[in-house]
Amino acid sequence: MESMEIxxxxxxxxxxIAGAAEAVGRDPDSITLVAVSKTVPAERxxxxxxxxxxDLGENYVQEAQEKIQGLADQAVSWHFIGHLQSxxxxxxxxxxxxxxxxDSLKLARALDKRAEVIxxxxxxxxxxxxxxxxxxxxxxPNETLALARSIVQLxxxxxxxxxxxxxxxxxxxxxxxxxxxxxxxxxxxxxKFPDLGLSELSMGMTGDFEAAIEEGATIVRIGTAIxxxxxx
Ligand SMILES: *Cc1c(COP(=O)(O)O)cnc(C)c1O
Numbered sequence: 743m744e745s746m747e748i749x750x751x752x753x754x755x756x757x758x759i760a761g762a763a764e765a766v767g768r769d770p771d772s773i774t775l776v777a778v779s780k781t782v783p784a785e786r787x788x789x790x791x792x793x794x795x796x797d798l799g800e801n802y803v804q805e806a807q808e809k810i811q812g813l814a815d816q817a818v819s820w821h822f823i824g825h826l827q828s829x830x831x832x833x834x835x836x837x838x839x840x841x842x843x844x845d846s847l848k849l850a851r852a853l854d855k856r857a858e859v860i861x862x863x864x865x866x867x868x869x870x871x872x873x874x875x876x877x878x879x880x881x882x883p884n885e886t887l888a889l890a891r892s893i894v895q896l897x898x899x900x901x902x903x904x905x906x907x908x909x910x911x912x913x914x915x916x917x918x919x920x921x922x923x924x925x926x927x928x929x930x931x932x933x934k935f936p937d938l939g940l941s942e943l944s945m946g947m948t949g950d951f952e953a954a955i956e957e958g959a960t961i962v963r964i965g966t967a968i969x970x971x972x973x974x
Pocket of ligand 1: 964
């Protein structure tokens with residue numbers, strides 16, 4: 743694994759995405775692969791882009807800023823997937839095409855304000871704490887509707903869907919019910935309020951992305967399987 747080129751790993755990941763999609767009758771092209779590049783130096787990110795990566799995910803605003811500036815001539819989309827503090831909203835709006843981790847109205851309002859200042863409509867997802875642990879970021883499932891309804895009032899945000907980071911990493915069968923619950927949550931909200939615009943479901947990482955795709959993920963966030971293990 744460690745000696746494999748990024749290109750070969752990417753090819754394998756794409757084949758696994760296609761396999762999982764086809765197993766449940768989905769079009770593999772309807773699934774966006776976000777290559778998670780936290781802790782990965784810019785040269786290796788550039789290699790991933792040469793190998794065909796179109797979407798990159800980062801967890802820390804400051805780390806991402808340096809990479810994004812260094813790779814500014816590359817036609818790729820940048821995703822923010824980490825915990826975001828309201829006081830970093832300004833930078834996040836400037837740097838990222840899609841912010842996956844909106845979990846409060848306070849943060850949504852801060853992003854809306856900053857988007858207005860630079861004349862941007864910021865695409866966002868609501869992060870849901872589907873497995874309900876106290877330590878995880880995300881809003882409770884039963885508060886998601888209220889947050890979504892407040893967010894759709896904000897003119898400089900475009901709500902695209904939901905995201906989750908469930909418990910039990912690397913245990914697909916234990917995490918599958920949570921993926922399923924996310925799909926059901928989206929379906930319930932969309933049925934009641936078709937104008938919410940919750941078409942995207944961002945879920946699934948190296949240890950469990952096939953289960954996530956089988957349960958309806960439209961965006962998977964994969965780091966280790968593409969870049970190898972991160973330093974601790
Ligand atoms: C690090 C991270 C990933 C990627 O994890 P891997 O297990 O390396 O694929 C995906 N989503 C989030 C929110 C992350 O923090």
